[in-house]
Every structure is written in structure tokens, then in C-alpha cells.
Amino acid sequence: MARTARDVLDGALRLLAPAAGENRLVAEIAAGRAPLAAVAALALEQGQVIPADRRSFTHLALRATALQQPPVTAFYDHLARGEAVALERLGPLTAACGLGEEAVRAHEPRPGCQAYPAYVSWLALGAEPVDAAVALTANFAAWSASCATVALALREHYGFDDAACGFFDLFAEPDPEAAERALAAVGAGLLDGRLSETLAHRHGRLVQAYEAMFWSTLADEFVPR
Template structure:
């Protein structure tokens, strides 16, 4: 029986789901024990992550389009536009953490936090786009869960308002359009024989580990 896009994505999610205890900072925030300095550091590092990822996704959209993979191009174009929204919502979070534009400009990023976007940039240059679709989709599932937990905790324990939590709400909210584009892109990759599940899993595993490194670097 032929594999479907849903089969591919479900297998990747089962294989690459992060193990328990791999991200220590999120439960610390959830309980209100994390210092506000860690939240400020998150906002500062995310400014670099988002601006880098936006360019990576735009480049992947261009590569996919040039390679006659319009469904994958649509997926990455959707992600790139989402990063624009995320960057807009990062401002209120930074302000709630006591950061102004000068602080954001002056911040020197940490290697452990920027390994993820650096690898995403490598994928944008070197990987088959549809393999990256699968890898990113598995990581986004975990990221969305983290953001849902943090957004709730910031309201309950840190007194942040809806505007300050908008960044986390954006990533925590289900994205039906994105889900449809994901299935379509993976289905297209299966049809034209471009998808390599072993490589997609490798990329997803590394993204997962770099994601954990991001949070661990921020942990006090």
C-alpha cells in the first residue's frame, strides 16, 4: 500500500518527538520560578532567530519554485510571512521585559541560541526543500506546545498582558492553512520522488536538538 503524506508526517512526529525533561526552562517558566532575566534573554535571542529564519524560508521558497515544486514553495512562503507576524509581536514582549530598541540592537547573541537558525540557514542552502518541510513540521509541533505553556504562565505568574503574550499565542494557535500546505508539499514530494525520509528525519533530529540547545542556553 502506497504511503501517504499523512503517514510520512505521523511517522516523523513519532520518531522525533522530544523526550521528557529535554527542555528545563519551560517548566521553570510554567511554575513561575524562572527569573525575568531569562524571559528578556529569550526575547533578545528570538529577534535574531526570527530575522534569520525569515530569510531562510524565503530562500527555500525561491529554491522550491525554481525546482518546479510549487507546493513546497507555497509552504515556505507561508512560513516566511508568519515570521513577519512573529517579529511584529516580539516588540510588545520585549517591552514587557523592560527592553527598548537600543537594548535589542546592542545584544550580542549566544552561540547556543543561534545554532538552530544557523542550521536552518544550512538547510535552506543545501537540503531538498520537501525534506525540510517534514523536518520543520516535527519541530513546530513541539515549539507550539512550548509556546502555549509559556503564554499561559506569563499571564498567571508574571503579570504579562495579551499584547506581551501575543508572540507565544501566535505560535500556539493551530494553523489549518499551514497544515494543509504541509500535507500538500509532502504529497507533492512523494509524487515526484524527491522526498527522502531518512534525510528528513536526520534534519528533524538535528533541529530538535538545536531547539533544546536554545532553551538550555537560556536556562539560569
């Protein structure tokens, strides 16, 4: 039986799902034990990640257009628009952490936190766009779960209001349009033969590893073992 787009995405989700409990920082935030400084550092690092990812998604959309893959272009256009919204929602989060504009401008990014967007940039330059779409879609599931946990914890333990939690709420909430566009993109890749599940899984393993590095970098700094 021929593989469907749903088969491909479900398989990637199963294969690439992170082990339960491996994210120490999210666990500490969920329990209210992480210092506010850890949340502030998370917000500052995302201030670097989000614009980088938006540029990467825009470039992937352009490459997909050049390859005459409209569904893949539409997938990345949607992601790029989402990153623009995320950037707007970072302001209330950084303010709730007590960070002013000067602190945001002066922030020196941590290499371990910026490895993720650096690799996404590599995907934008060198990967088959539909392969990258599979890898990123699998990663978004783990990211979404982390954001949902953090959003709840910030309300329960840190006194953050809805505006301050809006950044995490954005990624925690289901995005039916993104899911629909991912299926269409993968379906197009299957149809034109450009999709390689082997490479998509390889990209996905690295994306997940670099996201884990993002979280562990902050955990090692703010949450001693």
C-alpha cells in the same frame, strides 16, 4: 500500501518528538520560578532567530520554485509570512520585559541559541526543500507546545497582558493553513520522488537538537541545577 503524506508527517512527529520534561527552562517558567531576565533573554534571542528563519524560508521557497514544486513553494511562503507577523509581535514582549530599543540593538547573541537558525540556514542552502519541510513541521509541534506553556505562565505568574504574550500565542495557536500546506508539500515530494524520509528524519533530529540547545543555553545561565 503506498505511503501517504499523512503517513510521512505522522511518522516524523512520532520519531522526532522530544522527551517529556527535557525542557528545563519552560518548566521553570511554567512554575513561575524563572527570573524575568530569562524571559527577556529569550525575547532578545528570538529577535535574532526570527529574521534569520524568515530569510531561510524565503530562500527555500525560491529553490522550490526553481524545482517546479508549487506546493512546496506555497508551504515556505506561508512560513515566511508567519515570521514577519512574529517579528511584529516581539516588540510588546520585549517592552514587557523592560527592554528598550537600545537594549535590543546592543544585544550580543548567544552561540547556543543561534545554532538553530544557523542550521535552518544550512537547510535552506543544501537540503531538498521537501525533506526540510518534513523536518521543520515535526519541530514546529514541539515549539508550539513550549509556546503555549510559556504564554499561559507569563499571564499567570509574570503579569503579562495579551499584547505581551502575543508572540507566544501566535505559535501556540493551531495553524490549519500550515498543516494543509505541509501535507500538500509532502504529497508533491512523494509524487515526484524527491522526498527522502531518511534524510528528512536526519534533518529533523538535528533541528530538534539545536532547538533543545537554544533552551538549555538559557536554562544553564538563568536556572541553576
